[in-house]
Amino acid sequence: MKQYFKIMLMALGTGCLAYSCGKLDLNKPLSTSHGTPGVVTNVKVKNDSAKAILTYSLPQVQDIAYVKAVYSLASGTTREVKASVYDNQLTLDGFGDTLEHVVKLYVVNKAEVASEPVTVTVKPLENPIWGVFRAMKVLPDFNGIRITSKNPSxxxxxxxxxxxxxxxxxxxxxxxxxxxxxxxxxRGLDTMPKKLAVFIRDRFMNHTDTLFTTLKPFYETAIAKNTHREFTLPGDSPSAWASNKVSNLWDGYTELWPYVNITKDEGKPSVITFDLGVSAQLSRIVIWDYPEYLNSGRAYYYGGNPRKFEVWASPNPPLDGSWNNWTLMATCEEVKPSGLPYGQLTSEDRNLGFAGFNWDLRADVSKMRYIRIKVNQNWAGSYYMALAEVQLYGDPR
Known part of the structure; x- marks a missing residue:
């Protein structure tokens, strides 16, 4: 019996060894070498922002696998870029300067044998981070700072x-x-003066100079909801059900039926108006959409959830329902992070919807007291709105 077990162990070991060798064989080149491949010819260089584009002609051989470019970045890092045999173009990226860089081009065959290098010189144009840096402004904002710039590319x-x-x-x-x-x-900064350093980088760790500044963030707090009240004007959209009303938007419930406001679809943009009860320098609004039930779960980016809408404010609106003395504070569009088709959501989509959507409001206007939300298109492609809760932020002092 002992002899039998020894034979079995030897057989298993031999089988494992053969299997292991078989696996190692999978890592070998796709074919045996047919010698050193020829080189690329007719290489042309087009220098571009932070990159260079090379075009070339391949040698007339059958076993080419790819073309490889090897070059160094300003950081000293060596970078390799490969292009398929079915292409005749390579894009060399990652440059942070406008100096000349030497590039070596290799033709590699299916046996992983590389050709002799062909050397070319590229001189990339300015990295876009510098244009963004020159246009950048760092400004005080509510509860923090705001950074603005242009990034046309x-x-x-x-x-x-x-x-x-x-x-x-x-x-x-x-x-x-x-x-x-x-x-x-x-956000998340107090109102004490802050010494800040700001710079811009790309994914290759190229970076600009540093902008140093001292800023004092503006005061911001949540506007208390106990002074809010409905303020329905002519032309505002009626609620679809008696239990759904505008005052549900500040009752503290962010997803429970019937503590929501759903308007009737009248075939035109839906509008609701309410009074904060206090005048405040407004900074932002957080809106919780009503998540309807869908496939045993709750669905955001769905139904009457606003997709394209506007937030307006007024210190003293006319009572005729017109838009006189109203200021457009934000033009908003919800974007589903996953990009999935209508009615399909990921956990990230649901988590963002559950947390509420933050929308920045204009800070260059005077104090406001009345708010209007106008939905131009919901996620169902119509006009009615389905909201659960709102919260305004700003400085009511």
Whole structure:
């Protein structure tokens, strides 16, 4: 019996060894080498912002796998970029300067044998982070700061902010964006003067100079809801059910039926109006959409949830329902993070909807007291609105 177990163990070991060798074989080149491949010819260089685009002609051989470019960035990092044999173009990215860079081009065959290098020189144009840096403004804002700039090429970048604390610099937050018009707040700062350092970088860790500034954030607090009241004007949209009313928007319930406000769909943009009860320098509004039930769950970006809408404010509106003496505070559009089709949501979509949507309001206007929300399109493609709760922020002092 012992001899039998020894034979079995030897057989298993031999099988495992063979299997292991078989797995290692999978990592071998796709074919045996047919010798060193020829080189690329007719190389042309087009220098562009933070990159260079190379075009070339391939050698007339059958076993080419790809073309590889090897070059160094300003940081000293060596970067490799590859292009398929079915293409004749390489985009070399990651440059942070406008100096000349030597690039070596290799043709690699299916046996992973590389050709002799062909050397070309590129001279990339200015990295877009510098244009964004020159256009950047760092301004005081409610409960923090606001950074504005222009990014016409929609370059993917990060704006890093650091705060001085007893001579040491500590990161506050970052803004990560590829939008063409930047206007982003960084909140959570008190109203004491802050020494800040701000710079811009890209994903290759190229960075601009640093802007140093001292700012004093504006005071901001949640506007108390106990003074809010309905203020229905001519032309405002009626509620769809008696239990749904505008005053439900400040009762503290962010998802429970019937403590919501759902308007009738009258075939035109729906409008509601309410009175804060106090005048305040407004900074932002948080809106909780009503999540209807869908497939045993709750659905945001759905039904009467506002997709494209406007927030208006007035210190003293006319009683005829007209838009005289009303100021447009924000033009808003909800964007589903997942990008999934209507009625399909990820956990990220639900979490953002559950937390409420923050919308910045204009800070360059006087104190306001009355709020109007006008829905131009909901997620169902019609006009009615389905909201659960609102919260205004600002300075009511």
């Amino acid at each position: 929609r370059y993917n970048l990060a704006i890093e902010v650091l705060k001085d604390s007893m001579g040491q610099w500590f990161p506050v937050d970052g803004i990560y964006t590829a939008t063409d018009s930047i206007s982003s707040p960084i």
